[in-house]
Amino acid sequence: MPPAQSAAIPAAPRKTLLEWIEHDDGNTTGFPQPPCSAQAQALHARILLDPANHKGEAAEPLQPPAGLRLAPLG
């Protein structure tokens, strides 16, 4: 016996292909930046290397941060 129609879980609402193309979301080729706080963004800006600025390049070997008591392994 086929299951009663009323027992079926309704399909989740979704956009049609045309709506989907027009709104241009779900774009899998580019990864949007997740939203973050101003504080996190400032941190990212400090971490990112400035390709035109050599000061941005970390010296080798990497120095442990001041707060780390044990020397890094390796």
Place this chain on the structure above:
Amino acid sequence: MGRWVSAREATSKRYTRVGARKRIEQVFNAAVLEILEPIELVDLRVAVLVGEDDNPPAIALVCETLGQLDLGWIETGDAPIPWRAAAYAALGETLGTALPVFGYQDLFDEISMYYWDGEIDDESARRSLAAYQGLSAEEIEEQTLPSEMNARRPDWMIGANAAKPACLPKELAQALHRLRDAHKALEHLASDRNAWHFDSDALYEYVPGIEECSSLPPLTLVPFEEFARELDDVARHGMEMGFMDFCGLCPLPEVSRIDAWFASLRLGVQFLLAAQDLVRLDPPNP
């Protein structure tokens, strides 16, 4: 890529590591964009990928456009049906060599697999709807059946309506001839030196996660006007996980292959320009 760029440099200027990287990207990007510039039919993107596990670097060519290709006068013009059908058939037979595109037969086959267990005539489709989906005779009558779907095609989509080349106006016959010639040149390329070709196994190696994507290409020659519901059905997986939007992936085991890649990129662009000209032609009525 660095060696390819340095062979092209007029001066032997010294660069820092970062500066050299920027220069390499600049020279390569400019060379690619100059070649792709005249194409407006679709948006294309090029990316250089690093190979893992001893694989050489590779250049990927990806299609960024999604949905129905603009068919211009072929879909909406008032030229005679045999002319429009001839142009549409020619695009259907050739475009897939360069672009990730599917046509009516692909859509019909997908829908047939989805709903009719691969059957292609009404009687067998009715039987499979009853046997596999347990539908009653009444419910089956509400379903789309193969003949109804086929009948929804406008006359210009049907290849049998195409005029013979000798019966076409000179301008249109020439545009079709140019399209076929450019297509032939593209087909003659060796597959390992072709910007518009990819091997699925190589794609899985270079692009982790791509196997999660739908196998459906992002472009179609099927008009939304008549087949919006079917297109929406088959595109569902692609909307969730991404479409198979690669035009080509060309591994480069040696520097000299970069020139071959560029040569093949140019041939593909000439072919797409021929297709673009055909779509924009709009031959005047007799």
